[in-house]
Amino acid sequence: MIAVENINVGQQVGFGIIALMMIVGAIRVVTNKNVVHAALWLVVVLAGAAAQYLLLAAEFVAVTQVLVYIGAVMVLFLFGTMLTRSKVGNDENLDNRNGAMIGIPVALLLLGTLTYGLLKTYKAERLPLKNTPFNIQQLSDSIFSHYLLPFWALSFVLLAAVIGAIVLARRD
Amino acid sequence: MLAADPLFFRGLSLAVVVIVIVKVLIVFVVGLVATMFMVWFERKIISGMQNRVGPNKAGPWGLLQTLADGIKLFFKEDLVPERADSFVFKLAPFLAFVPAFLVWCVIPLGGDFSNGRGGLVTIAGHRTLVQLADPPIGILLVLMLSSIAVYGIMLAGWSSGSKYPLLGSVRASAQMVSYEAALGLSIGSVLLVAGTLSTNGIVIAQNTISRWHIIATGVVPFVIFVIAGTAELNRPPFDLVEAESELVSGFNTEYSSLRFALFYLAEFMNTVTMSAIIVTLFLGGPQPITIGDTTLNLHLGPFSGTVWFLLKLFIFLYMYVWLRATLPRLRYDQLMNLGWKVLIPIALGWFMLLAALRVARDEGWNRVVVGVVCAVVLAFSYLLLTAAVRTSSKNREKEGAMF
Numbered sequence: 001m002i003a004v005e006n007i008n009v010g011q012q013v014g015f016g017i018i019a020l021m022m023i024v025g026a027i028r029v030v031t032n033k034n035v036v037h038a039a040l041w042l043v044v045v046l047a048g049a050a051a052q053y054l055l056l057a058a059e060f061v062a063v064t065q066v067l068v069y070i071g072a073v074m075v076l077f078l079f080g081t082m083l084t085r086s087k088v089g090n091d092e093n094l095d096n097r098n099g100a101m102i103g104i105p106v107a108l109l110l111l112g113t114l115t116y117g118l119l120k121t122y123k124a125e126r127l128p129l130k131n132t133p134f135n136i137q138q139l140s141d142s143i144f145s146h147y148l149l150p151f152w153a154l155s156f157v158l159l160a161a162v163i164g165a166i167v168l169a170r171r172d
Numbered sequence: 173m174l175a176a177d178p179l180f181f182r183g184l185s186l187a188v189v190v191i192v193i194v195k196v197l198i199v200f201v202v203g204l205v206a207t208m209f210m211v212w213f214e215r216k217i218i219s220g221m222q223n224r225v226g227p228n229k230a231g232p233w234g235l236l237q238t239l240a241d242g243i244k245l246f247f248k249e250d251l252v253p254e255r256a257d258s259f260v261f262k263l264a265p266f267l268a269f270v271p272a273f274l275v276w277c278v279i280p281l282g283g284d285f286s287n288g289r290g291g292l293v294t295i296a297g298h299r300t301l302v303q304l305a306d307p308p309i310g311i312l313l314v315l316m317l318s319s320i321a322v323y324g325i326m327l328a329g330w331s332s333g334s335k336y337p338l339l340g341s342v343r344a345s346a347q348m349v350s351y352e353a354a355l356g357l358s359i360g361s362v363l364l365v366a367g368t369l370s371t372n373g374i375v376i377a378q379n380t381i382s383r384w385h386i387i388a389t390g391v392v393p394f395v396i397f398v399i400a401g402t403a404e405l406n407r408p409p410f411d412l413v414e415a416e417s418e419l420v421s422g423f424n425t426e427y428s429s430l431r432f433a434l435f436y437l438a439e440f441m442n443t444v445t446m447s448a449i450i451v452t453l454f455l456g457g458p459q460p461i462t463i464g465d466t467t468l469n470l471h472l473g474p475f476s477g478t479v480w481f482l483l484k485l486f487i488f489l490y491m492y493v494w495l496r497a498t499l500p501r502l503r504y505d506q507l508m509n510l511g512w513k514v515l516i517p518i519a520l521g522w523f524m525l526l527a528a529l530r531v532a533r534d535e536g537w538n539r540v541v542v543g544v545v546c547a548v549v550l551a552f553s554y555l556l557l558t559a560a561v562r563t564s565s566k567n568r569e570k571e572g573a574m575f
Contacts, residue, residue: 036260036330043323063312071319072349075326079345082330082338136308136369
């Protein structure tokens with residue numbers, strides 16, 4: 001690996017540090033007994049993902065990650081937690097003891113599938129080191145031409161979620 | 173699309189590094205001084221409106237009052253409540269303070285926008301923008317930081333381990349999340365007209381007064397942005413977060429000393445920051461007033477951009493103070509109704525209208541027909557929305573009061 005030319009050392013080091021941070025964060029999410037602390041560790045993991053996108057010069061994706069996951073999803077999550085249980089401190093029932101039996105195999109399966117998929121698809125292909133200036137226009141062009149159908153499908157998922165929320169909240 | 177700062181085109185040299193450091197210092201100092209000034213400005217203007225004298229002892233016209241208050245707060249005892257979550261309690265003020273600062277990085281503070289120069293000035297042989305950074309994602313960064321600022325307030329209330337701060341922060345996060353949607357949608361209208369996300373590009377697009385986005389987007393997004401921005405700042409008339417009569421002081425009740433000072437500074441800095449964002453998005457930032465071909469020239473050379481920016485900024489600073497001095501606080505249900513049932517639908521409808529007109533222009537369709545079709549669709553949506561609201565409120569009445 002070291003002998004490979006065209007390797008961006010700074011990027012690799014950055015990746016390593018952020019990945020380590022994300023792993024620690026992810027472990028703390030599941031082991032923490034305090035539900036708000038667990039949520040904050042999850043914020044660390046999500047922010048780490050955004051930082052990884054930044055390292056790949058995909059700033060639009062990074063900002064979207066922060067806006068959607070940290071700015072909306074986690075805020076709503078914390079908001080819900082505050083409304084329902086305002087207790088500061090640890091919650092002994094938070095740990096799901098039998099969870100490891102299911103959780104670890106599922107995690108390994110996911111890792112295996114992702115690794116297999118990535119290696120199979122891209123083989124030895126790498127991102128070009130000489131990064132061309134990233135352009136949001138190019139991104140939007142490809143979303144609204146090549147990937148229009150997945151984009152629509154995604155919108156329908158969101159629509160279904162909205163309708164589901166209304167159905168749950170309605171009382172009549 | 174012009175995006176990157178030409179400062180770095182010829183590689184890094186000592187001069188470039190020095191210019192960047194000076195810029196960072198300027199942004200930092202401008203942020204702090206502007207905040208200190210804003211506190212004084214607000215107190216002075218409000219006292220004038222209420223027929224009082226206001227701060228007048230420390231320094232000329234009481235200008236150093238904020239500094240004195242800051243020093244006083246610095247020497248106060250730093251309390252952490254026994255039932256508080258100590259780490260989060262200490263973290264929260266910084267989460268509120270840092271995003272307020274960072275927004276200044278992407279705001280054009282000046283520069284020469286005449287004759288298509290795009291805000292570039294020449295310092296020591298290097299052409300550069302009078303803003304710290306001009307990333308292609310520009311305005312999205314502002315939205316991102318404002319969504320992070322929610323954490324500071326939310327966690328401050330939760331970690332205090334006391335009831336009033338918790339209620340305050342629950343109110344705050346609901347309010348900020350709700351109004352962020354309207355804020356984002358009205359920014360969408362601006363982006364549609366400007367065609368770029370970069371703040372420098374947005375300012376460049378507004379080179380004459382008829383192309384200022386306040387006019388080019390048809391005033392509605394501007395009004396929505398100002399209202400939603402005020403709510404996002406938790407300023408009167410949307411200051412339910414710290415409604416004294418109900419919540420003592422809201423999320424920052426348990427804070428003292430330097431941590432309280434940080435919240436206080438963040439609040440005032442956010443006011444200045446939001447005004448600066450409004451000026452950048454809708455009033456052409458550092459662009460001079462240009463009607464047709466005639467430009468109002470201030471004859472200040474390279475500083476005229478900054479002076480224009482400050483002049484426009486003052487309009488909004490004054491407006492925010494004025495609002496605080498005159499308007500009573502909204503009730504909570506009024507606040508939520510305004511956000512969800514008025515601002516978001518209008519912003520969405522207006523965005524659709526602008527987008528349709530844009531497509532009509534590009535495709536060469538008849539704009540009147542497109543406008544009429546859009547108006548019909550909007551009217552239909554309005555009727556549908558009012559019907560839905562009426563039905564749901566009737567059902568709620570049938571069930572009786574919920575809380």
